[in-house]
Amino acid sequence: MSKKNKHTSALSEQKGVSDPEMTNISSIKNIRNKRRSQPSAEDLISGILKGDVTALSRSITLIESTSSTHLEKANAIIKGCLPYANKSIRIGITGVPGVGKSTFIEAFGNHLTQLNKKVAVLAVDPSSSLTKGSILGDKTRMETLVKNTNAFIRPSASGDSLGGVARKTRETIILCEAAGFDTIIIETVGVGQSETAVHSMVDFFLLLKLAGAGDELQGIKRGIIEMADTIAINKADGDNLKQAKLAKVEFNRALHLYPNKDSNWQPKVTLCSALENEGIDAIWELILAYVNTTSTNGYFENKRQEQNKFWLLQTIEERLKSDFFKQAKIKEALKKQIVLIEAGKTTPFAAADYLLSLS
């Protein structure tokens, strides 16, 4: 069975093979490749600051990783980039599927790069972690923007929770800004609370609409119309144009029912056709006017600080909850308390007091 039994006699010893060289050339190659594929945090930071898109992409991958060693490295990179961040206009874009978001972002992004802007396009799509899809996954939907050297497109990070996805996107913004991208576009699709999350990380919120789509009630109910700094009615071309003009009047009337915003900015309604590249420049002009108004009255900077505080508290609250409920003893006791509540033997409040006393 063992080799020992096979070669008991010294006579049967086979011809010796010379030892391998101490310095194995292919090993060295492997290590070199490995080092090249895992640059240090310092290397990545200096790459990002030079505007190197490969360093940026690799760093974002570290941010999106769930490994704890990656996390440490990602945090070092974010810290290194932080002093160079913050110098951009962050624009949120939302709209129901079919409104033409991809076509719009492509036309809008190309318009901006023609104005010598550097544009990063990110996405917050909490559904992508479930469906394994991503609203920006299919880059072919933005054919020309993908090839544009002044544009950087990154699909949505996946994650267990909207909070997790949002954190990764927020941190990615910092890296993109440090890499010199001066216009950050964050796309989201109308799923769950994703608009609220995006609204909490951008300076300007653009709502894309279609004429006569009849989803106004949804928009009002979910507070999306209230969040919009501008409503752009897309596909305002050909036979649609007349209806789009009517919709503009309607939305203007709806917007006037809301109280004035703290920004002192009166939300605008505008028409555009991403397909025919109409009205795209006007939207950019509106954004510049917004930045001008809110920078002058201090709202722009103030909002960013409020957003920071929001994310600070939000992150703490989420972690407090998940740290509490993930404890094995709490999981078990929770089940038992729910049974007692259902049997009318305890109240939700007494059960809560008891569970909190266990921790």
Place this chain on the structure above:
Amino acid sequence: MSKKNKHTSALSEQKGVSDPEMTNISSIKNIRNKRRSQPSAEDLISGILKGDVTALSRSITLIESTSSTHLEKANAIIKGCLPYANKSIRIGITGVPGVGKSTFIEAFGNHLTQLNKKVAVLAVDPSSSLTKGSILGDKTRMETLVKNTNAFIRPSASGDSLGGVARKTRETIILCEAAGFDTIIIETVGVGQSETAVHSMVDFFLLLKLAGAGDELQGIKRGIIEMADTIAINKADGDNLKQAKLAKVEFNRALHLYPNKDSNWQPKVTLCSALENEGIDAIWELILAYVNTTSTNGYFENKRQEQNKFWLLQTIEERLKSDFFKQAKIKEALKKQIVLIEAGKTTPFAAADYLLSLS
């Protein structure tokens, strides 16, 4: 100065006064009175179960107290009442100030007691703790119901937070039910999240509206119309009647835009005049129809269990937050981290991680 100096000689000793009797009659009276005013938890429970309104009122006062000894006693009373609770219809009533809530509740309550119902009227009004007022404080607004022996009216508990007020109201419901009240009415005024809190503790949610008040957008925005099981257009009398009928058509149209409810109950719109006692009986018939539908399809019981779970989790989350943020070291470190965030020296996420590591 001292007495010693004044009476140095035994000769100056004054005539002795006989010792007081060992059993001081007035003391005994005091102790007896005190005992009478502080009955034991057992006494209060048996009083409540007999339907004694004084025992009920005293117990609710214990629930509302912030003293920890009262809290312990209150918890014992709730536990004792729990097996006898749950047997009522819990009705939430909301509407903006001026809609005629008090007049409506008075007419509705009197109608129910004529049907041999026992009616408890509670309130959730988180604003009352700030203004020191209470929406039910002015009992004179319900003159006849106050005198009705089959009705029990209790003003809103005060509290630091909506969660605190809601908890006290939820626990008060248990006591009222144990005392034999079979219809619990919970009034709230359209302030902050109070409607959502009330919706989470009742079986049936009634929204009072006025014709042409123009607050539909607010109702839709804040999700109140969506919560309503019935919308009653009040003050549908005299010159208002025509407009009220038009409003009924409008609200019916609006309600049809919402998806079907899990309860399988299609929300109704009805007209009433609390002042002229018109349409009050029809609302009670609607509530009975609702209870019948939802008891048959299991939704009624299921909703109560879901509400219990909601309050369990809600209470835990609130306590986790308040326990964390009330720590002196966290308060101090939080301030410092916010300064660092504002200076762009850390991110909200890194600051959150740091603060959580301190706890």
